[in-house]
Amino acid sequence: MPKKSTSLQTRKSSTKTHAPVAVLYLYAISRMPEQTATDIAAEGIDGAAPVEAIRCGSYLCWVSHVSKADFADQISERMQDLEWLATAGLRHQHVVAEISSKFPTLPARFGTIFVSGESLAKHMKQRGRSLRDAFQLVADADEWGVKVFVVAAPKAQPTKAAATGSEYLKRKADLLQPRTAGKLDKDVQTFVSSLKKLAIAHSIGGKASAGQPGLVWHGSFLIRRKDRKKLDAVLQKYAAQWKDVRRIDCSGPWPPYSFVGNHAD
Amino acid sequence: MPTEASSQALTIEGENETSLLDILDHVLNSGVVIHGSLVISLAGVDLVYLGLNVILTSVETALRNMNAHEFATASQVRRSV
Numbered sequence: 001m002p003k004k005s006t007s008l009q010t011r012k013s014s015t016k017t018h019a020p021v022a023v024l025y026l027y028a029i030s031r032m033p034e035q036t037a038t039d040i041a042a043e044g045i046d047g048a049a050p051v052e053a054i055r056c057g058s059y060l061c062w063v064s065h066v067s068k069a070d071f072a073d074q075i076s077e078r079m080q081d082l083e084w085l086a087t088a089g090l091r092h093q094h095v096v097a098e099i100s101s102k103f104p105t106l107p108a109r110f111g112t113i114f115v116s117g118e119s120l121a122k123h124m125k126q127r128g129r130s131l132r133d134a135f136q137l138v139a140d141a142d143e144w145g146v147k148v149f150v151v152a153a154p155k156a157q158p159t160k161a162a163a164t165g166s167e168y169l170k171r172k173a174d175l176l177q178p179r180t181a182g183k184l185d186k187d188v189q190t191f192v193s194s195l196k197k198l199a200i201a202h203s204i205g206g207k208a209s210a211g212q213p214g215l216v217w218h219g220s221f222l223i224r225r226k227d228r229k230k231l232d233a234v235l236q237k238y239a240a241q242w243k244d245v246r247r248i249d250c251s252g253p254w255p256p257y258s259f260v261g262n263h264a265d
Numbered sequence: 266m267p268t269e270a271s272s273q274a275l276t277i278e279g280e281n282e283t284s285l286l287d288i289l290d291h292v293l294n295s296g297v298v299i300h301g302s303l304v305i306s307l308a309g310v311d312l313v314y315l316g317l318n319v320i321l322t323s324v325e326t327a328l329r330n331m332n333a334h335e336f337a338t339a340s341q342v343r344r345s346v
Contacts, residue, residue: 029297085289085293086285086289089288089289089292089293090285090288092292093288093291093292096292106296106297107292107295107296107297108296108297109295109296109297109298110292110293110295110296112296112297112298131297134297143291145287145290145291203295206286206287206289206290206291207289207290207293208285208286208289208290208293209286209287209289209290212286218290220290220291235346236346239346247345248345248346249344249345249346250344250346251284251287251344254291255291257291257292257295257296258291258295260295260296260297261295261296261297261298
């Protein structure tokens, strides 16, 4: 069994009267391994707090004790700070990736906070059935990210300079706007369909890179590990077919972020 | 659960910009949602890309100075095919 935290890092250097209130930041949930949980080397979400394992029923919840002020009260403001967002996002991924390399794991949604271990345990108990279903869905599978870019010469842009600032911004926004599914080239639709047939599940889009220039389509696929070579075969086939017209980027394997929760919003 | 795929030592190719965007694509607004917990949503997609493009260098520098991890884990690969 992993050792529970014996002291909160945020409390070590603080007096009792001015101790900041700590909350639990959840990274991931693992099935209770038979062996003892190992230490996680990756740094915590705030760059200071260690990553700890808390047992909740038959699961291990991986958490850090972080400042309530920073991660709960002011989280909306924090999310507007893209440098903070990028750094915290990277830390979240590094922790989840390390845990996933050791145990069957469900990644938690970025920014999931609990006020106490008791609160976490209560919510985990309520989610028992759906957690089992999620573990079953992603068993022996990985998430892969796929992007299709146009590499052909772009259409000629208007040569006339924008008359107003708002016109300039509109043109800029149009350039960055990813094409919608309805406008997808038939070849790209066929490519995506091939990947869908191969995958257990798929998820279209991704928040951060949606505005990347030249991006035609992007999404994630949940692929059984035994089907990895089939994925490679589809990618190679279309890469050869498209050559100088389109480029395919593939990243992974990722923990199954896109397939373990309800992301309707 | 080390897997065949994740245990392979693969190299990261391409620009770190894309690696960072890839990470945030997967991390933000996805993952298990536990009822009752704080959930954050992210708006302004295009602005996020533009903003990340601008701050990328400073984030990368900060992480390297902190002797932090590489952008992607050693088991991951990003490739153009």
